[in-house]
Amino acid sequence: MTTPGRTEHLVLPGVLTADEAAETVAGILAVQREDGAIPWFRGHHLDPWDHTEAAMALDAAGEHAAAARAYAWLARHQNADGSWYAAYDDGDAERVTDRGRESNFCAYIAVGVWHHYLATGDDAFIDRMWPAVYAAIEFVLGLQQPGGQIGWKRESPEEGGAPVGDALLTGSSSIHQALRCALAIAEQREEPQPDWELAVGALRHAIQRHPERFLDKSRYSMDWYYPILTSAVTGPEAKARIEADWDRFVVPGQGVRCILPNPWVTGGESCELALALWVMGESDRALEILQSIQHLRAPGGMYWTGYVFDDDAVWPQEQTTWTAGSLLLAVAALGGDEATTAVFSGERLPLGLDPDCC
Numbered sequence: 001m002t003t004p005g006r007t008e009h010l011v012l013p014g015v016l017t018a019d020e021a022a023e024t025v026a027g028i029l030a031v032q033r034e035d036g037a038i039p040w041f042r043g044h045h046l047d048p049w050d051h052t053e054a055a056m057a058l059d060a061a062g063e064h065a066a067a068a069r070a071y072a073w074l075a076r077h078q079n080a081d082g083s084w085y086a087a088y089d090d091g092d093a094e095r096v097t098d099r100g101r102e103s104n105f106c107a108y109i110a111v112g113v114w115h116h117y118l119a120t121g122d123d124a125f126i127d128r129m130w131p132a133v134y135a136a137i138e139f140v141l142g143l144q145q146p147g148g149q150i151g152w153k154r155e156s157p158e159e160g161g162a163p164v165g166d167a168l169l170t171g172s173s174s175i176h177q178a179l180r181c182a183l184a185i186a187e188q189r190e191e192p193q194p195d196w197e198l199a200v201g202a203l204r205h206a207i208q209r210h211p212e213r214f215l216d217k218s219r220y221s222m223d224w225y226y227p228i229l230t231s232a233v234t235g236p237e238a239k240a241r242i243e244a245d246w247d248r249f250v251v252p253g254q255g256v257r258c259i260l261p262n263p264w265v266t267g268g269e270s271c272e273l274a275l276a277l278w279v280m281g282e283s284d285r286a287l288e289i290l291q292s293i294q295h296l297r298a299p300g301g302m303y304w305t306g307y308v309f310d311d312d313a314v315w316p317q318e319q320t321t322w323t324a325g326s327l328l329l330a331v332a333a334l335g336g337d338e339a340t341t342a343v344f345s346g347e348r349l350p351l352g353l354d355p356d357c358c
Contacts, residue, residue, distance in 0.1 A: 009335030010061060014291040016331055023301030024328060025061040028054055028321050036069030039090035040320045045097050048074065048084040048105045049174075050322035052112040057325035059119040060332035060340050067116055068125065074109055075132045082106065082135030083154070099156030104171035107140045107178035109133055111343060114181040117188070118339035130189060137182045140175060141199050148202030148355070149213045150175050169207065169214040170222040176203050177230035180349035187350060200352030207232040219260045221249040221269050229276040231346030238280050249273075254309050255293040263310035267296045267303045271326035275344055278333045290330055296323075303327060 010021035032038045038054040039046040055070035078084060083106045087098035110133050117126045142163070143151035149167035179200040186193045206213050207227050217223045224245050227233040233241060249257050255265035256273050270293045277286035296304045302319035332340040342348055 007061065009337045010328060010331050012287065012290065012331045012334060015287070015294065015327075020297075020301060021061070021328070021331070024303075024324050025058065025063060025301075027300055027302040027319075028058060028324055029063065029066055031321050032058075032066060032070070033090070036066075036071075036073035037088070037090070038070055038321050040322065041318055042090060044090055044318070045087040046090060047087050049102075049108045050320075050325075052108045053329070054321040054325040056112050056115050056340075056343075057328040057332075059116050060328055060337050064116070064120050064122075067112075067119075068122075071109070071113060071116060071125075071129060075129060078132050078135065082137075082139030084136075085156075086153075099158060100153050101139070101156075102153040102171070103140045103143050103150050104152070104168075104174040104178075106136045107175045107182075109136050110178040110182035110185060114184050115339050115343045117185070118342050126185060126188060130185065130191075133182055133185055137179065137193075137196060140178075141196070144199055144203070145213070147210060147213045148199075148204075148206035149210075150203065167206075167214050168217060169211070170217070170220070170226040172203060172214065173207055173226040173230045173232050176200060176207060176232045177343075177346070177349075179203065180231075180346065180352065181343065183350035183352065184348075194353075197350070197352040198355070200350075201354045204232050204352070205355050208237070221256050221258060221273070224249060225273045225276040228279060229272055229344070231279060231344075231349075234346075242277070242280065250289070251309065253292050254307065255296070256289065258306065264306050264308050264315070265293070266306040267293050267323040268305070268320070268326045271323070271330040274330040275326075275333055278330070279344055279346070283334055286330070286334060290327070290334075293327075 007018050007021050011018050037046050038051045055067045058067040083101035085096045086100045086102050089095040089097050113129045113133055150172045151163050151165040152168045152171050153164050155162045183196055228238045251265055255270035258264055258266040258269050270289055274286040274289040298304055298319050303323040304314045305318050305320050305323055308315045333344055
């Protein structure tokens, strides 16, 4: 169960009671392996991004030892080039099931490490994880394109390991947040990284001003809200972006579509939109979104990945740690958890340097 005194910010009317929050946290803990790995669910694979999100949810609930084990797993499994593979087998975490190396998967460790440090104040942890964070960011920036956007992966070693220059808006937006967290870690350690400052500024400029530099994935709701969730787009531009596509993606009383025109709402996207709305200062709408997806809550406290509303059917038949994790993080932000609000508001994260060119 959660650490005493750490569940008050996980109570939200119409979303979670204290007992329900504890049940959801226990559900994630039950999936975590003894070696620290957190797969999607038992018998499925692990990917580094969703593993980290689940670890962040554990920290938000006060389960700091379990979260630390998750980060130790990442450190042990990091490749020599600073990357992680895209997927590992739950049954045998040493067995890789997808040997591609995706840039946003690799960058996200910086967000998790900074969140854990803010939650615990553990200087030894941040010193221990710094080499992994540094190597991961260097790997990711090796994929940055001249226009500032980040190529989405390197192919597997068996396929030659070539960089893929095509950039994804959602992935690059996630990397924007990760770079700012990495800079915060570097500042905490008094190890300035001027190249990273230039990189995050160029990336933000590309996200804000050059949509043509990214593959067109506008059918996906993540491309709609992710620049706001990660504070790459703020203020009136964020408000206008949300309003422009609200009716396309939000299904009243059901949640947020994953992809148009499919009649499929998903818990993860819904919770992330709620976080983006909170970042914008629209907590009331964020609460409404979180309340609207409680039909996805399963017995035992975990959440179904999605629901096909035309067929009145849960699909797929899986309860994922990252869906539960995204819900806990959104609730923690609305509840004022200091570490979670600091990581997602962006107010205290280094901005980096704006580029001189257009």
